[in-house]
Amino acid sequence: MSTAVRRSTAERRPGIAGGVERSRLRIAVRGLVQGVGFRPFVHAAATALGLAGTVVNDSNGVLIEVEGDPAVLDEFQRILLADPPPLAIVEQVTVTGLAPEGRTGFSIGDSACSGTGRTLASPDVATCAQCLADLIDPTNRRYRHPFVSCTNCGPRFTIITALPYDRVCTTMAGFPMCPTCAKEYRDPTDRRFHAQPIACPECGPRLEFHDGSGGAGPTGHAVHGDDAAMAHARRRRRPGRQGSGRVPPGLRRP
Numbered sequence: 581m582s583t584a585v586r587r588s589t590a591e592r593r594p595g596i597a598g599g600v601e602r603s604r605l606r607i608a609v610r611g612l613v614q615g616v617g618f619r620p621f622v623h624a625a626a627t628a629l630g631l632a633g634t635v636v637n638d639s640n641g642v643l644i645e646v647e648g649d650p651a652v653l654d655e656f657q658r659i660l661l662a663d664p665p666p667l668a669i670v671e672q673v674t675v676t677g678l679a680p681e682g683r684t685g686f687s688i689g690d691s692a693c694s695g696t697g698r699t700l701a702s703p704d705v706a707t708c709a710q711c712l713a714d715l716i717d718p719t720n721r722r723y724r725h726p727f728v729s730c731t732n733c734g735p736r737f738t739i740i741t742a743l744p745y746d747r748v749c750t751t752m753a754g755f756p757m758c759p760t761c762a763k764e765y766r767d768p769t770d771r772r773f774h775a776q777p778i779a780c781p782e783c784g785p786r787l788e789f790h791d792g793s794g795g796a797g798p799t800g801h802a803v804h805g806d807d808a809a810m811a812h813a814r815r816r817r818r819p820g821r822q823g824s825g826r827v828p829p830g831l832r833r834p
């Protein structure tokens with residue numbers, strides 16, 4: 581797919597900030613760029629190049645303001661188009677020149693739920709290999725945590741309540757992060773850096789089991805091998821018992 585790049589006539593507005601020539605650009609990216617790790621990707625690229633600025637999700641996609649040496653900004657834009665995250669689809673990039681402000685550091689800004697605008701929403705993404713490894717590692721704090729996810733996987737479309745895609749605009753808004761998850765969320769070197777569905781057994785949704793008999797089922801953060809849910813499943817697999825996984829007649833193989 582080709583990517584349309586629009587450049588305003590005011591794109592080049594270099595100025596002198598701190599004794600060196602700098603340019604500042606506003607780059608609006610449209611396409612499938614929310615919920616696919618695009619902001620962490622932009623943060624990593626800008627930080628590696630020593631550029632200053634911010635990146636936020638807005639109701640139409642991703643909005644970047646970035647400032648630095650003009651030649652380095654050219655390289656940043658090249659990376660933006662050439663090496664986006666695997667799940668991202670960049671359809672349009674609009675570049676506008678701004679007056680340099682001389683700021684330092686690059687950060688991911690907070691979004692505000694608008695409920696308006698138009699952008700593509702990422703589908704839910706199957707659990708990645710690293711999260712599956714977390715899931716079965718008894719020493720990992722997400723061992724058997726049924727909602728394990730990261731920047732590369734997990735729910736997206738099914739948890740969105742408003743745009744732009746950010747934790748406050750998802751069903752995860754009701755689950756404040758514990759200090760450990762918050763630390764991972766803020767750490768650019770962690771694969772859960774700005775992963776909106778981030779959670780763990782301490783702070784995330786919990787799985788409950790009800791066997792349908794009216795009695796309260798066991799509750800907990802994870803379904804353990806010897807708990808009543810597994811015992812119930814084993815009972816239903818015995819000969820003479822019909823499990824709920826019965827294949828409807830219309831779907832049976834001939």
Ligand SMILES: [Zn+2]
Nearest residue numbers: 708711730733
């Ligand atoms: Zn993952």
Ligand SMILES: [Zn+2]
Nearest residue numbers: 758761780783
């Ligand atoms: Zn947590």
